[in-house]
Amino acid sequence: MIEKSKPPAQLPPGIAVDGSGELARRTHAEPPHAYRSPFARDSARILHARSFRRLAGKTQVFARLASDPPGDHFRSRLTHTLEVAQISRTLAHALGLNTELAEALALAHDIGHPPFGHAGERALDQALAAHGLGFDHNLHALRIVTWFEERYAAFRGLNLTVAVREGIIKHSRDYSATEYPELTEYFLDLRPPLEAQLIDLADEIAYLTADLDDGLDSGILSLEQVREGVALFRPFHDEVLRLYPAAPPKLTVNEALRRVLNALVTDLMNQVRTRVAALGATTLDEIRLAPERLAVLSPAMEADRAAAKQFLYVNFYNSPAMEEAHGHATKIVEGLFAALLADPGLLPEDHRAQIPTEGLTRTVADYIAGMTDSYIEQVWMRCGGR
Numbered sequence: 001m002i003e004k005s006k007p008p009a010q011l012p013p014g015i016a017v018d019g020s021g022e023l024a025r026r027t028h029a030e031p032p033h034a035y036r037s038p039f040a041r042d043s044a045r046i047l048h049a050r051s052f053r054r055l056a057g058k059t060q061v062f063a064r065l066a067s068d069p070p071g072d073h074f075r076s077r078l079t080h081t082l083e084v085a086q087i088s089r090t091l092a093h094a095l096g097l098n099t100e101l102a103e104a105l106a107l108a109h110d111i112g113h114p115p116f117g118h119a120g121e122r123a124l125d126q127a128l129a130a131h132g133l134g135f136d137h138n139l140h141a142l143r144i145v146t147w148f149e150e151r152y153a154a155f156r157g158l159n160l161t162v163a164v165r166e167g168i169i170k171h172s173r174d175y176s177a178t179e180y181p182e183l184t185e186y187f188l189d190l191r192p193p194l195e196a197q198l199i200d201l202a203d204e205i206a207y208l209t210a211d212l213d214d215g216l217d218s219g220i221l222s223l224e225q226v227r228e229g230v231a232l233f234r235p236f237h238d239e240v241l242r243l244y245p246a247a248p249p250k251l252t253v254n255e256a257l258r259r260v261l262n263a264l265v266t267d268l269m270n271q272v273r274t275r276v277a278a279l280g281a282t283t284l285d286e287i288r289l290a291p292e293r294l295a296v297l298s299p300a301m302e303a304d305r306a307a308a309k310q311f312l313y314v315n316f317y318n319s320p321a322m323e324e325a326h327g328h329a330t331k332i333v334e335g336l337f338a339a340l341l342a343d344p345g346l347l348p349e350d351h352r353a354q355i356p357t358e359g360l361t362r363t364v365a366d367y368i369a370g371m372t373d374s375y376i377e378q379v380w381m382r383c384g385g386r
């Protein structure tokens, strides 16, 4: 049963990021808006950015190519992003955190992803590794919002608040100041605020449930296989079968998955509340100085989540059914990378202008990383690829 628990008490108000404080500072000072908070403005800036719109054409699991998806309703990286934003808003609201900041971070969390999902990211990272470089989608997202987006006459980038820029890089991992001296502005020795910590798990919860849905809907996963292999799914599905014995299988899946999602979100919310209380924290500074991140699932739920993720890797993401698409992605990313490196004249003017400061290799990677699935195909064809 979905537990009819009472809503969790909100966290002490001093823990939420304050929209009028130091974290709302922008690199280029701007007058405050008459009726919008700095983080609401950041959310809107991300939503109106080109890189955000391009998420519609980027793979979440299935490529966004006319020939490829087994249907037109499977998630793209854009619809995945909107699902993460919905979950993040719910969590932040229920915990009394800054919902506008959480939403801005959720909307930005995947804008650094290259075309063709993880296969594309792996191919790009490997192409860069041959030149002693690497691809990190969090750092690429930071470069997008601080440089590649051009919408203002007075500066490059979106001039986002420091809280949003910090959250963009730190939502899923920490960076050491010795390894990344260029990031010292982002309080690398401190934990990110809870609004940023929540995004990583909101992302995990969103794609875990969505990918079970899309995996089943595509026919790559069978209901029997998910019931057998996903301990998190089966008890909820059993409950639905008891409640609605005549329901079509598709609806029993939907009913079970929304229970799974609710259970994960509720567990996360309760854990955050419990861990903040155990720490005795009442201020953001205490969250930042905590020995570890506080936005985590309970050990039992975390084990179920990890096992479900493992199931998806083996049976869906890396299944034989996906092999052809991954091979196609790798071939195009590798091929285009080599072609552009060999003939930088193929790069558009504004990207060529980056070569003196960024170097040719990084410039090529930046150009490729910005592309949608169909655009990289077009460029690849234009460059003579087959």
Ligand code: MG
Residues within 6 Å of the ligand: 080, 084, 109, 110, 203
């Ligand atoms: Mg994501």
